[in-house]
Amino acid sequence: MDAILTIKGLEKSFGAHRILAGVALDVFPSDVVSIIGASGSGKTTLLRCVDLLEEFQGGEIRLDSEMLGYRISGSQRRRLSGRELARQRARIGMVFQSYNLFPHLTALRNVMLGLTKVRGLPNAEARGRAEHWLDRVGLADRRDRYPSALSGGQQQRVAIARALAMEPRLLLLDEVTSALDPELVQEVLLTVRSLAEAGTTMLIVTHEMRFARQVSTRTVFMDAGAIVESGRPEDLFGAPKTKRLADFLANVSH
């Protein structure tokens, strides 16, 4: 089986500060890969590089073997044009920590925007698909609400529907429960779990260790911009091979 996403030797710095130091990772169809690690370890930056929201200096990312973000011509490495970047981004879904819904649009219109303006679907068809996805995340009855009239958990589920409606090859989730009140975390996690069970390929950055353990097919531990350990969640959580992972797990479980 071919990988959907292939990351090789990914390097990223902000000035002299090295954020990613040679990350390599393959994601296969229906994989749910959770990335754990302390804040500042480069997890979010990794996702942002994959979604082409950040430039990176070295290595490569491929989606279905197509190189993302850059073109190599001879020895030159060039960032793609805005239009090409947009085309590639439309094949990857991303859900953010702070939901980032468009406040001037209703839930339904938030989900429809990409369908009409990126996919070019007629309004009626886009509406039908958007309603389907809002129903999928359990918010069919909230479709005409503006984001400000939705709870954090509901907003995050709309954001998930917005990403899924584009039928991405890969869904990136960046700490999607971190901004939520504790009592709202569960509804979002249940939504993500049902996506995992339906075979959605996902790359998840999370601080919810128990969730990572339950939902993922593979867990990756990052530290200082590199992947330190990776494998089955029960192995990483049950028997960490490195001291860094053992220390991290000891810290997060108190």
Place this chain on the structure above:
Amino acid sequence: MGKFLTVFDSASSALAAAFAMTVGISAAAVAGGILLGLVIGLALTYGGRVLALPFRAVVDIVRGTPVLVLILASYYMPAGLGVSPGPVTAGVAALTIFCAAHIAETLRGALLAIPAAQTDAARAIGLTFGKTLGYVLLPQALRQIAPNLVNTAVEIVKASSLLSAIGVGELLLTTQEIIGRSFLTMEFYALVGLLYLAVNLSISAGGWWLEHRFRLR
């Protein structure tokens, strides 16, 4: 009162024409100013140094100059270059630029105040920069600056009275001519004040309606 009614009666068609002139000048300047202001505002925000710098200079000069000076300059300065725009053209041009400079600046502020996360979200679903601007950023920025647009329109209506200085037959100049013939100073200044007030209250009411029609958040 009897004399006022007689004078009013004989001057009513001149007043109506002057009122139409004031409304027309203001509407043209506000419409042109909004369009031009949007373009300049976008150039200031996203134009990079090459595009932003000249526009920045124009906006700062216009905003730092009294409107009357702008009006006189746009009427008399072209004559030095051998072009002579009529007073109405010159006056509308000056008001348009004045309006555009203010709108450009408020638009820039509103665009910069939108969290970068909105742009991330728009890009994440595959919108190009142009579509991000058109469907995500501008709709939010325009809602934000709507009260400012109303204020600017009111300012323009008031500033249009300055066009009397270059001989445009708008409300103030026409009123002054009527007063010059009739000496009914109190009555006609009160009347012209009420007419300006009526226009501006209508603008405010229209703005209020628009704000509620296109609700924010």
